[in-house]
Amino acid sequence: MDEKKAALVQELETEAAELMRQIRAETDIQKKKKLIVKRDSVQRKLTAVRNNRRISRETKRDLVAYSFIAPNFIGFAVFTLVPIVFAFVLAFMNWDGSNAISFVGLENFKRMPQDTFFLAAFKNTILYVLGTVPLTMIVSLALAIVLNQKIRARGFFRTVAFFPYVASLAAITAVWSMIFHPSKGPVNYILYSLFKVPQDQLPKWFSGGLVLFTLVLFSVWKYMGYYMVIYLAGLQGISAELYEAGSLDGANTWQKFRYITWPQLRSTTFFVVVMLTINCFKVYDIAVMLAGGGDGKLSTSATVLVYYIYQNAFNYWDLGYSSAIAMVLFILVLIVTLIQFRYEKKLEA
Amino acid sequence: MSSAKADTPNQKFRSKRRNQIIGKIVIYAILLVITICMILPFLWMLSASIKSNREVFVMDPFVWIPKQPKWDNYIKIWTKIPLLKFVQNTVILTIVVTFLQLLTSSFAAYSFAKLEFKHKNALFLAYIATIAMPWQVYMVPQFIMMRSMGLNDKLLAMICLQAFSAFGVFLMKQFYEGIPNDLCEAARIDGMSEYRIYAKIMLPLSKPALSTLTIFTFVNTWNDYLGPLIYLRTETKKTIQLGLKMFIGQYSAEYGLIMAGSVVSLIPVIIVFLCLQKYFVEGVASTGLKG
Numbered sequence: 170m171d172e173k174k175a176a177l178v179q180e181l182e183t184e185a186a187e188l189m190r191q192i193r194a195e196t197d198i199q200k201k202k203k204l205i206v207k208r209d210s211v212q213r214k215l216t217a218v219r220n221n222r223r224i225s226r227e228t229k230r231d232l233v234a235y236s237f238i239a240p241n242f243i244g245f246a247v248f249t250l251v252p253i254v255f256a257f258v259l260a261f262m263n264w265d266g267s268n269a270i271s272f273v274g275l276e277n278f279k280r281m282p283q284d285t286f287f288l289a290a291f292k293n294t295i296l297y298v299l300g301t302v303p304l305t306m307i308v309s310l311a312l313a314i315v316l317n318q319k320i321r322a323r324g325f326f327r328t329v330a331f332f333p334y335v336a337s338l339a340a341i342t343a344v345w346s347m348i349f350h351p352s353k354g355p356v357n358y359i360l361y362s363l364f365k366v367p368q369d370q371l372p373k374w375f376s377g378g379l380v381l382f383t384l385v386l387f388s389v390w391k392y393m394g395y396y397m398v399i400y401l402a403g404l405q406g407i408s409a410e411l412y413e414a415g416s417l418d419g420a421n422t423w424q425k426f427r428y429i430t431w432p433q434l435r436s437t438t439f440f441v442v443v444m445l446t447i448n449c450f451k452v453y454d455i456a457v458m459l460a461g462g463g464d465g466k467l468s469t470s471a472t473v474l475v476y477y478i479y480q481n482a483f484n485y486w487d488l489g490y491s492s493a494i495a496m497v498l499f500i501l502v503l504i505v506t507l508i509q510f511r512y513e514k515k516l517e518a
Numbered sequence: 519m520s521s522a523k524a525d526t527p528n529q530k531f532r533s534k535r536r537n538q539i540i541g542k543i544v545i546y547a548i549l550l551v552i553t554i555c556m557i558l559p560f561l562w563m564l565s566a567s568i569k570s571n572r573e574v575f576v577m578d579p580f581v582w583i584p585k586q587p588k589w590d591n592y593i594k595i596w597t598k599i600p601l602l603k604f605v606q607n608t609v610i611l612t613i614v615v616t617f618l619q620l621l622t623s624s625f626a627a628y629s630f631a632k633l634e635f636k637h638k639n640a641l642f643l644a645y646i647a648t649i650a651m652p653w654q655v656y657m658v659p660q661f662i663m664m665r666s667m668g669l670n671d672k673l674l675a676m677i678c679l680q681a682f683s684a685f686g687v688f689l690m691k692q693f694y695e696g697i698p699n700d701l702c703e704a705a706r707i708d709g710m711s712e713y714r715i716y717a718k719i720m721l722p723l724s725k726p727a728l729s730t731l732t733i734f735t736f737v738n739t740w741n742d743y744l745g746p747l748i749y750l751r752t753e754t755k756k757t758i759q760l761g762l763k764m765f766i767g768q769y770s771a772e773y774g775l776i777m778a779g780s781v782v783s784l785i786p787v788i789i790v791f792l793c794l795q796k797y798f799v800e801g802v803a804s805t806g807l808k809g
Contacts, residue, residue, distance in 0.1 A: 180675065230633070230634070230635060231635040231636050233633070233712050233713075234629045234631075234633040234634075234635035234638075234712075235627055235635065237625050237626060237629035237633070237712070237716070238625075238626045238629045238641065239620035239684050240621070240622040240626070241623055241626035241686075241687060242626060242641065242644075244622065244678065244681060244682030245644075245645070245683075245684065246644075246683040247678075248660065248663075248679060248682060249648055249656070249660075249682070249684070250644060250648065250680050251663065252657075252659040252660035252663055253648065253651060253655070253656045253659075255656070255659035255660075255662070255663065256655055256656040256658070256659045259658070259659055264563075266662060275598060295721060309565075309624055311548070312552060315549060316549075318545060320542075320545060320546070320549070326549055326553060327799065328795060329556050329557055330552065330553075330556055331798075331799070332556065332560070332791070333556060333559075334625050335733075335737050335741075335787050335791045335798075336560075336741075336784055336787065337741040337758075337762075337764040337783050337784060338741060338743060338759065339743065339758075339759045339763050339766070339780070339783065340563070340779075340781070340783050340784050341559060341582060341761065341780075342779030343563075343762070343766055343777070344559045344560075344562055344563045344566075344777070344780065345559065347562070347566065347574070347777075348559060348562060348577075350575070353575040354575070355562075355575075355577060358577045362577075362578075390555065390556070394556075396742050398799050401799075403609050407694060407791040408713070422541070427779075447650065447652070450652070451652045451653075451654055453654065453744055453745055454743040457603050457743075458743075458763065462767075464767065465767065467765070475654045475744075478657075478658065479744075479748075480655060480760060482652055482658040482661075483748065488659075488662070491658050492658060492659070495654065495655040495656070495658065496655070498652060498654060498655055499651065499652070499655045502650060502651075502652055502655075503650070506650045
């Protein structure tokens with residue numbers, strides 16, 4: 170036992186001495202710091218061994234820290250990290266969930282260009298994003314600017330604008346499908362009686378070419394309160410002195426917006442656009458609840474990527490193809506994230 | 519001559535006043551329109567929930583409160599579908615998920631924010647790497663895994679799924695980093711263990727962040743649809759969103775009942791939202807700023 174200890178002490182001592190020599194020789198301050206940290210840890214281990222302590226103070230500290238992380242991390246690793254790895258593997262496989270799994274290479278991805286339903290889902294998702302993102306951004310910015318003024322009942326208006334965001338989808342989509350009911354709903358009734366739109370030309374809000382428009386409209390209505398709050402926080406970060414200086418120079422309201430508010434909100438706007446885009450790519454339940462009908466099936470005019478992922482997995486049990494489509498979704502989101510990353514780097518530089 | 523000179527600033531002042539008033543009117547007009555757009559669907563929901571199926575779409579004349587309000591819509595809805603069971607399931611799920619989320623996230627976040635340890639950066643990177651990963655990308659393999667663990671069609675699967683998010687750890691870590699380190703150092707010198715520092719100092723201080731996380735988790739879990747749709751097949755295990763959608767699918771012409779069910783499903787969210795509203799707005803704002 171003592172021999173072993175002596176050997177270990179010897180070994181650690183030479184290691185520490187070697188590190189010391191390296192530290193003296195090193196000229197790069199960053200590398201030097203790293204080496205010093207390393208030497209400190211060796212030194213501590215040395216004292217631990219000399220004092221016959223089994224667990225060094227460092228190890229004990231690590232164990233305490235890990236005990237804090239473990240409950241969340243274990244759950245997170247098992248239920249999130251593992252499935253993510255599984256998803257990447259599955260995209261290159263052919264599997265129905267019960268029979269033997271086989272590797273098919275890029276076969277799943279090659280099927281996509283010939284699959285009209287996939288192409289429709291892809292196109293609709295992109296169109297939905299292109300419609301919802303700018304509209305929501307503009308409306309929430311306008312609302313934030315208005316609600317940033319000194320007006321009466323500001324808190325009430327903020328709560329009202331925010332409420333659709335927290336309200337449950339099943340409930341509010343049920344109301345929307347009644348209000349926009351093609352033959353009986355009040356919206357079409359107003360179009361018919363007030364604007365004299367002929368009965369047979371009344372818009373069918375939930376089918377054909379209009380359905381994407383209705384989805385966009387609904388999403389703007391539901392999500393603008395959330396992004397309004399983010400914009401409000403951004404607006405409160407702009408110093409009042411800028412506006413005072415603008416007033417002294419005789420700037421009108423539009424000029425103040427154009428040359429003060431808009432540039433100052435640049436990073437907020439960027440964040441809003443990124444968040445919105447990522448969230449819009451994930452659209453599923455809005456489409457199913459508004460356009461899905463009783464059985465929740467979507468036609469080609471209303472289908473979206475997540476719906477097709479779901480269909481392939483749980484209706485056709487084509488898990489490989491489903492995962493391959495999920496990869497398309499992932500890549501779309503990844504592109505947006507990378508753009509955000511590069512932009513933030515640019516802001517910092 | 520002199521009077522003309524005196525007039526100019528006065529006129530300028532007056533036209534400025536007038537512009538201000540016009541501005542105010544424009545602002546209130548915009549607000550009014552938006553408020554109507556936001557509130558009207560909810561008022562319509564309330565109104566329709568006490569109407570008969572025929573009355574719901576009567577436009578000429580349109581009445582908000584019918585002569586004979588059908589309050590029994592609110593009684594019938596509980597017997598037409600196992601609404602009570604749905605509510606129970608959702609309440610259990612939401613409470614357990616929210617509790618686990620708060621506990622484990624704040625626990626892990628304390629470690630990431632205030633302790634030094636080996637592999638800290640690597641572990642945190644695992645969280646960062648997944649935050650931009652949509653759940654929809656890995657929901658299928660996740661289901662296959664859960665099924666092989668025998669969790670298919672169990673509320674427990676939904677709990678495992680939603681209780682350990684990277685988002686919660688992020689939110690709490692950001693908040694803890696704002697608390698001065700001196701506070702922990704002082705406690706450590708006094709001989710407090712890390713667990714006691716967490717429980718006695720950090721946790722009480724982090725009420726705002728905990729409230730924010732509570733609302734986010736509560737609202738997300740209560741309103742989730744796709745998760746329960748994948749996992750919960752038996753009717754008596756369904757959540758309220760799933761149950762409501764099922765009811766709408768089956769009785770699509772029972773407009774009054776659908777609306778009554780919708781109102782019932784909104785009530786808990788309204789209560790939580792109104793109670794913790796202040797924190798919610800602050801929370802959204804702070805997550806937005808840090809980006």
